[in-house]
Amino acid sequence: MNKDTKDLLADIEFDSLSRKHICHSITCLLDLPDEILLIICRYLSSYDILYAFYTPLKSEQRLHRMILNHRTRIKIDGIKINEYNYLSKLFSHSKVPLRPKSLILNNEHVTCLTYYYFSSTPEDVIRSMFRNLEHLTLTNCSHKDLQYLNKYIENLTELQYLHIVVQRPDANENMDDLETCNILFNQLLFNKKQISSIHTIDYKIYNGLLLSESLRFHNNLQNVNLVLQTIDDLYILLNGLVPNVQKMIIKLCQARIVPCYYPQSIRWICSRLIDFTLFESSIKFIVDDMKSIFAYMTNLTKLTLSIHDTFDPLFCHGPTIESILNEYLPHLLQFHYTITHHITKRNLIKNFVQWPMNVTYYGTKNFRWVHIYSLPWPANKNDKRQLPVVRYGSNSSVSSDVKRSACRKWVTITKDDEFSLLNTEYDHVCEIICSLSIDIKLPFHIYKVIFSRDTPIFSSSSIIQPSIYHLIVKRFLSSEKEMSILAHQFPYVKYLNLNLPLDECAFINCLNILRDRENNITTKSCYWTELIYFSTKLCGIHTDIISKNRQLYDWLIQYTNLKYQKKLLKNSDYPLTLTIWY
Structure with a gap:
């Protein structure tokens, strides 16, 4: 055996021993004690826990037993529709229903x-x-x-x-x-x-x-x-x-x-x-x-x-x-x-x-x-x-x-200088209601913003707010451009409530943006890639526009809550709520 062959075999043997040592030193999920796993579960939704650990056909498994409290106490809150459908299948399981x-x-x-x-x-x-x-x-x-x-x-x-x-x-x-x-x-x-x-x-x-x-x-x-x-x-x-x-x-x-x-x-x-x-x-x-x-x-x-x-x-x-x-x-x-x-x-x-x-x-x-x-x-x-x-x-x-703020979940902002109080007097508040453009970066404990009916036209130079995942705008948008501005300023919104424009063209364009959301994500567009739920009020002008546009009408009847409200779409004394659950 020549020297080169000996060196090659020595390298292979060393590499094999190294891999064995590395494999023995790696900790996998099952190596963690139950106490650590249960702490991790505190940060997960019911869907996440059940999807990761629930094994209905193998109930003797350790992980299945460990999550007993989580599978007997189900909270369904703010999840995607496919996540809800997964839980629904567990409820309807033919052999071991949850x-x-x-x-x-x-x-x-x-x-x-x-x-x-x-x-x-x-x-x-x-x-x-x-x-x-x-x-x-x-x-x-x-x-x-x-x-x-x-x-x-x-x-x-x-x-x-x-x-x-x-x-x-x-x-x-x-x-x-x-x-x-x-x-x-x-x-x-x-x-x-x-x-x-x-x-x-x-x-x-x-x-x-x-x-x-x-x-x-x-x-x-x-x-x-x-x-x-x-x-x-x-x-x-x-x-x-x-x-x-x-x-x-x-x-x-x-x-x-x-x-x-x-x-x-x-x-x-x-x-x-x-x-x-x-x-x-x-x-x-x-x-x-x-x-x-x-x-x-x-x-x-x-x-x-x-x-x-x-x-x-x-x-x-x-x-x-x-x-x-x-x-x-x-x-x-x-x-x-x-x-x-x-x-x-x-x-x-x-x-x-x-x-x-x-x-x-x-x-x-x-x-x-x-x-x-x-x-x-x-x-x-x-x-x-x-x-x-x-x-x-x-x-x-x-x-x-x-503290006064500890007793309040929300606060109303009416003046620009009041935004600074969010870091001091209102450091426990998680929601703000305002009629102003937000020109400062909001603290991370604020996750919900409600713009009142008096809010001015949104500016394209507004500061990005990464902490906001729930956004409500109570006045009617003027155009699809305003929707684009909001999507840029609040890019991580999961729950969105807007009053869409009354103009027919702008209204249809805004709805098309929400309809083509998957395409927007693929092309890395700026329109809310993490959106879970959208809702809006439809007044008489909106329902007339939908009724005249057959393609839009068919899509809304198939993919939104309007499938349950076909009759009300034509005859309703009160505004209808349109919802899209992604």
Whole structure:
């Protein structure tokens, strides 16, 4: 064997040993401990986790067992349509169908998601899923979603927790839909065919829930979190509608219908109610209202009151409030309090003794307000007391552990110099509403921008905003050029809501841009390559344009939500919503 051959064999042997060493030193996914994998799962959606780790036909596998909580608690929120279709196939699997115990359907980003679930999933699959559900959450749902839900009342035999947030209607939409939502909700809980297994309910609706004395009581409800229309609805609730309630959180939306009306007789005492929270922002709420409420809850041990803008000065009089608490609530152990009141010359502010309070003042010289509140604030992670809305400037800040911005999800920007506050006072805010061009780079904690109807024409020299993935423009665009400018300034938008131009040519061009999105991505065009969901309002001018353009009409009927609204496309008294889910 010559020297060259020996050298070649030596190199091969060295290379082989090196590869073995490298292979032994490489860590693959399965080498990671479960604790690390579960931490990774925190940053993934339900789709990502199930696609990566779910093995229904090999349930003995370690990864399948590890994600038990993730496959029994499914959250569907803001995903692509192909990702939703993958989850839908798991629900309809012929041999091992996925049956979660907790299901969250969130319409915040993809506004048709819940409707799509109910309309596209086979009825027998929904019935089977609902028979297994213990927790159900519908966020930003519509009255149509609740109509679908009511269809399956009899199948929700194991449901213990129900959380419903009804979407807030636009100013020009039919408010009758809210009344329909309230009727449907009352059928879920306070009807002969009620979901009797529920013990926790959380229901929020704009303008509040309207109750009536004809409703049927619910024996099993223990935890109630409701937005009610008026204090009269609260009286109905307390007077035997939820006889075994233990914890109650109530927000009142409007002034009472009949001033100074109080129930003639209290037929029921909520003897098990020990924790009560009230949020009230009506100027007509007075101390006598508070006393009439306390009469129903004599065994209360924890009370939270958040009362804004009351005109009753007695809320500032410590001895009076403490006397009422001692008389009506003899077992009270915790009292969290915050009130704001317009100060007049006749105001008599007296200190609290039994429950010490802090007092601060704000406003102008001629229009002053007092804010009285207990500390610590927040008292715990569930303390939802609100800081006062300062309308006339503030001379002193609330000495609280909570920053004002921490209590707000969004902020309105009306002046150019207010953008700088996003890095200081509003460093917890994630959404902005503005009527100005944005000429600075927004901080990365801002992910949603809403341009109001007063926003000027967008400038082509605007600064690129890489953090924004949710964009809403409430005024009509003037042309497709404005759409191009927005796409350049907000290139990473996933959820887009625009009012398209009224001009026929510009309207069609804008829709064609959205129709040809895949081609735009291929050619590296600037039109939102990460877009998941687009929505727009169609007024009468738009529907006329669509009806006259056969090619456009056929495409919209085939690929958008208009396939379910063919009749409304020709005859509708209200603007239609066009949605495209990519």
